[in-house]
Amino acid sequence: MKLTGIELRRIGLPLVSPFRTSFxxxxxxxxxxxxxxxxxxxGWGECVTLVDPAYSEEYVDGAVDVLTRFLIPALASADQLDGAAVQTILGGFKGHRMAKAALEMAVLDAELTSLGRPLARELGAVHDRVPCGVSVGIMDSVPQLLDAVQGYVEEGYLRVxxxxxxxxxxxxxxxxxxxFGEQLLLQVDANTAYTLADARHLAKLDPFDLLLIEQPLDEDDILGHARLAQLMTTPMCLDESITSARSAAAAISFGACSVVNIKPGRVGGYLEARRIHDVCLAHGxxxxxxxxxxxxxxxxANVALAALPxxxxxxxTSGSNRYYHQDITEPxxxxxxxxxxxTGAGIGVAPRPEYLNEVTTWSQWVPL
Structure with a gap:
């Protein structure tokens, strides 16, 4: 498969409601x-960077820059291209995992579409549907939070x-x-907002029988998470700290986590996400x-990944209406x-052209 060109397209979508986190x-x-x-x-790919380097060091303008100046030109020399080749070629550049993941995803989608193979089957999926939770942002008041959670429970979400x-x-x-009682599957996400000095305070969460506490400490504080895991009974989950299969293996060996959140964009793509899955599965x-x-x-693509064993x-992997009044694909x-x-070839979906054009704020064609 020969790559002939890349289109970069920025779109602006308002959220159904403000989404507040610690960052x-x-x-x-x-x-x-x-x-x-x-x-x-x-094929299509989506870059999950934010507009500023608050969640990670990546941001949208930076992704556009590294893609146009380095990552896309690097693919021009490949006579035949597939997802694995993209990962190998882009491995020569440090960092920029979200930009790499989006480019890998687009090429994978094109490759699998041409072969008539769904991404889920290519990754090794064993399920035809996946259970869904919902992420609830920080609210202005507890009553507002309770109303929001009530709505999601009534919609049928299996975890909050x-x-x-x-x-x-x-x-x-x-x-x-x-x-909502003990029957509600409940977990919390701190997005690195605490330090190990907060251990005694965080241990006050233990009586609430949470599924897990996600990334309470800084992403590079693996030893701190290992120590905190010893001080809490709530299972420790890592998110931002996990950037590769190697980092996942290291965190597990240190006892820093018993659960891992896999975000394909954060780890450089779906092929690396599958490797992390395999490492975690092997270690229980x-x-x-x-x-x-x-x-x-x-x-x-996330739903396809979540169908692995x-x-x-x-x-x-919430429904489209959790965040958007109107999605760019079929919802x-x-x-x-x-x-x-x-179940369709590739990622199985494509943007609706009319609405995509309506929400497009900028585009650029990069020929090869």
């Missing part, structure tokens, strides 16, 4: 999409994740647990698929707490 509040998503055009088919930060942690969790460590408020492009916990709709795994 900021989002009201709109500035999303970078990639369309890979080959001599056999075309609460974003926490210092000053918004014990009491909100207590209120949700008391309101549960995994689940995280989200970055993706459109239907990224959501389709090691994904035993509901992920953040993903929750059915009895699950989403169906796409």
């Amino acid at each position: 900021g509040t989002q009201t709109q998503r500035d999303i970078l999409l990639i369309r890979a055009v080959t001599d056999a088919a075309e 994740k609460l974003k926490i930060e210092p000053g918004w942690d014990i009491e909100p969790v207590r209120a949700v647990r008391e309101r 460590v549960a995994v689940w698929c995280g989200g970055m408020l993706e459109t239907g492009i990224g959501r389709a 090691g994904f035993t916990l509901p992920g953040d 993903f709709v929750l059915d009895d707490g699950h989403l169906a795994v796409p």
Whole structure:
């Protein structure tokens, strides 16, 4: 398969409601999409960077720059290209995992579309639908939080994740647990907002029978997480700390986690995400698929990944209406707490041209 050109396209989508975490509040998503055009088919990828380097060192303008100046030109020398070749070629550049993941995803989609093979089958999926959880941002008040959680429970979500930060942690969790009882699968996500000095305070979460606490400490503090895991009974889950199969193996060996959140964009793509899954499965460590408020492009690929055998916990693969009034693809709709795994070739979905053009804010064609 020969790559003939890449289209970069930025779109602006307002969120259904503001989404607040410990690193900021989002009201709109500035999303970078990639369309890979080959001599056999075309494919789509989604870059999950934010507009600023708050969640990670990557950001949208930086992704555009590294893609146009380095990553895309590097693929021009390949006579025949597939997902594995993309990963090998891009491995010569340090970092920029989210940009690499989007480019890999677009080429994989084109490759598998040309071959008539679904991404889920290529990755090794064993399920035709996946259980879904929902991520609930930091709210202005506990009553507002309870109303939001009530709505998601009524929609059928099988697990609720609460974003926490210092000053918004014990009491909100207590209120949700008391309101919805022990039958609700409940977990929390700190997005690196705490330090090991907060261990005694975080241990106050233990009585609430949480599925896990996600990434309470800084991403490079593996030893701190290992120590905190000894001081808490709540299972420790790593997110930002896991950037590769190697880092996952190291974290597991140190006892820093018993659960791993796999975000393909954060780890450089779906092929590396599968390797992390395999490492965790071999060590008996549960995994689940995280989200970055993706459109239907990224959501389709995430659902395919979440159908692998090691994904035993509901992920953040929510329905399209959790974040967007209108998705750029046909919407993903929750059915009895699950989403169906796409069965079409490649990622199984494509943007709706009319709406895509309506929300496009910038585009650039990069010929090869």
